[in-house]
Amino acid sequence: AQTVTQSQPEMSVQEAETVTLSCTYDTSESDYYLFWYKQPPSRQMILVIRQEAYKQQNATENRFSVNFQKAAKSFSLKISDSQLGDAAMYFCAFYGNKLVFGAGTILRVKS
Amino acid sequence: DAGITQSPRHKVTETGTPVTLRCHQTENHRYMYWYRQDPGHGLRLIHYSYGVKDTDKGEVSDGYSVSRSKTEDFLLTLESATSSQTSVYFCAISVDQGPRIAFFGQGTRLTVV
Numbered sequence: 462a463q464t465v466t467q468s469q470p471e472m473s474v475q476e477a478e479t480v481t482l483s484c485t486y487d488t489s490e491s492d493y494y495l496f497w498y499k500q501p502p503s504r505q506m507i508l509v510i511r512q513e514a515y516k517q518q519n520a521t522e523n524r525f526s527v528n529f530q531k532a533a534k535s536f537s538l539k540i541s542d543s544q545l546g547d548a549a550m551y552f553c554a555f556y557g558n559k560l561v562f563g564a565g566t567i568l569r570v571k572s
Numbered sequence: 573d574a575g576i577t578q579s580p581r582h583k584v585t586e587t588g589t590p591v592t593l594r595c596h597q598t599e600n601h602r603y604m605y606w607y608r609q610d611p612g613h614g615l616r617l618i619h620y621s622y623g624v625k626d627t628d629k630g631e632v633s634d635g636y637s638v639s640r641s642k643t644e645d646f647l648l649t650l651e652s653a654t655s656s657q658t659s660v661y662f663c664a665i666s667v668d669q670g671p672r673i674a675f676f677g678q679g680t681r682l683t684v685v
Binding site (some may be wrong): 467470494496504505506508511552554556559560561562563564565 | 605607612613614615616617620628630631660662664666672673674676678679
């Protein structure tokens with residue numbers, strides 16, 4: 462079975478600071494994809510960043526980057542220079558033969 | 573956006589009544605999903621489809637059925653709604669190749685009273 466675990470129900474960060482959200486997953490597959498999605502209060506699901514498991518290089522999208530540790534089955538999201546607009550629920554997701562999500566982490570940004 | 577529409581957006585229904593939620597896509601993708609979102613549980617997969625008439629169960633499929641008679645439509649049915657099925661339901665589609673990026677509908681808030 463494929464499972465995704467986000468161990469931090471809530472996180473807080475000061476504006477302009479850096480925060481890291483944790484995600485671990487369990488799978489027996491060797492070929493898969495990992496994602497971080499953002500859900501603001503509007504309920505819209507927004508893709509933040511994606512990582513192909515066969516790529517060793519960590520993905521980066523502007524202020525968002527990941528630390529992908531395949532052997533440890535870890536996929537953390539780092540948000541640099543946090544902004545008020547980053548406040549949202551963040552979901553880690555795994556795609557092997559179907560798309561599975563973690564429970565989410567609420568990120569609060571303090572001004 | 574990926575041209576995905578859910579209907580209805582909001583629904584209140586009584587316990588024991590059947591309910592059908594519709595997901596419609598304009599992109600012709602094979603993979604479609606139904607999730608429910610509840611506080612503390614994130615998005616949990618109910619059922620998914622990988623083609624017309626090809627469906628499979630997710631982790632919380634009890635009490636739900638699905639049908640996909642056309643590529644563009646994926647229907648989720650609650651045969652006899654219960655209060656535990658009060659939730660926000662999301663439909664998603666994922667591209668057929670490469671990273672399988674998923675696009676989501678706007679969600680349906682279902683309340684069973």
